[in-house]
Amino acid sequence: MCRTLNVSCSSFYDWRTRAPCARVQANQALSQQIRDIFMDSDQTYGVPRVRAELIDAGVHASRKRIARLMREGHMRGVSRRRSYVVTTQRDKRQRPAPDLVKRQFVAKDINELWVADMTYIPTWAGFLYLAVVIDVYSRKVVGWAFGERMTAQLVVEALNMALHTCKPGPVIHHSDQGSQYTSLAFGQRCQEMGVRPSMGSVGDAYDNAMAESFFASLECELIARRSWKSKAEARTAVFTWIEAWYNPRRRHSALGQMSPVNFERKHEQDQQTLTKSPPTQTT
Numbered sequence: 251m252c253r254t255l256n257v258s259c260s261s262f263y264d265w266r267t268r269a270p271c272a273r274v275q276a277n278q279a280l281s282q283q284i285r286d287i288f289m290d291s292d293q294t295y296g297v298p299r300v301r302a303e304l305i306d307a308g309v310h311a312s313r314k315r316i317a318r319l320m321r322e323g324h325m326r327g328v329s330r331r332r333s334y335v336v337t338t339q340r341d342k343r344q345r346p347a348p349d350l351v352k353r354q355f356v357a358k359d360i361n362e363l364w365v366a367d368m369t370y371i372p373t374w375a376g377f378l379y380l381a382v383v384i385d386v387y388s389r390k391v392v393g394w395a396f397g398e399r400m401t402a403q404l405v406v407e408a409l410n411m412a413l414h415t416c417k418p419g420p421v422i423h424h425s426d427q428g429s430q431y432t433s434l435a436f437g438q439r440c441q442e443m444g445v446r447p448s449m450g451s452v453g454d455a456y457d458n459a460m461a462e463s464f465f466a467s468l469e470c471e472l473i474a475r476r477s478w479k480s481k482a483e484a485r486t487a488v489f490t491w492i493e494a495w496y497n498p499r500r501r502h503s504a505l506g507q508m509s510p511v512n513f514e515r516k517h518e519q520d521q522q523t524l525t526k527s528p529p530t531q532t533t
Contacts, residue, residue, distance in 0.1 A: 296327025302507035346427040350448035357387040361418035365459035381408040390510035402433035410516040
């Protein structure tokens with residue numbers, strides 16, 4: 251082999267026993283850190299979120315380098331599938347609330363605007379239904395409820411959890427025109443608690459885009475990658491995903507790669523700093 255490659259035998263033995271260069275060792279260490287982050291995210295994170303985790307850990311590396319090491323290590327984040335399932339069934343006897351959002355999903359503070367929707371979770375024992383309430387400012391799931399059927403009580407329970415957890419002022423609650431949200435029971439609960447209901451059009455995902463975006467993340471990161479024999483198993487898995495991963499840890503590009511809980515915590519710290527700052531004196 252040495253004669254064929256025109257290499258001396260001593261060079262070959264020196265190469266075989268030589269330690270890897272500093273660059274190779276650095277890449278090996280970085281690859282292990284990337285793999286730890288990737289596995290900790292349940293193999294869902296791509297380059298942007300992995301890089302944000304590394305920066306928080308004090309490790310700075312370029313996007314291209316991280317992408318190359320992930321590609322070499324066969325690590326690939328999940329991506330959303332473009333799918334939309336119509337679950338909205340309008341009750342023509344009920345009058346929908348006006349659209350107070352007009353597709354402008356922007357809020358300047360916590361508990362200013364909430365979006366809500368429902369979806370179904372397939373199991374071997376049939377469908378489990380999930381209703382959620384999401385804070386537009388922080389993307390945090392502030393209320394959720396599981397049910398065997400898509401009823402008005404299901405969305406009322408999700409709203410009740412949000413009200414109990416957040417204790418908001420006159421918050422806007424935006425949803426579609428599903429019969430559950432136009433029901434008398436839901437309307438009465440909103441009136442009792444000073445919640446301002448808002449509704450988009452029927453069968454248009456863009457009128458409730460933020461809620462649809464949350465369900466797309468839930469679908470590609472959990473539901474499409476799992477199967478459950480019972481509804482109890484599915485309930486536990488979704489509960490864990492929301493409360494142990496999505497709210498406290500999952501990074502969002504719209505939040506500067508922060509999780510909803512950390513984004514709210516930073517917002518509260520900023521508000522406290524502004525409150526404690528002395529007023530500017532003018533002469």
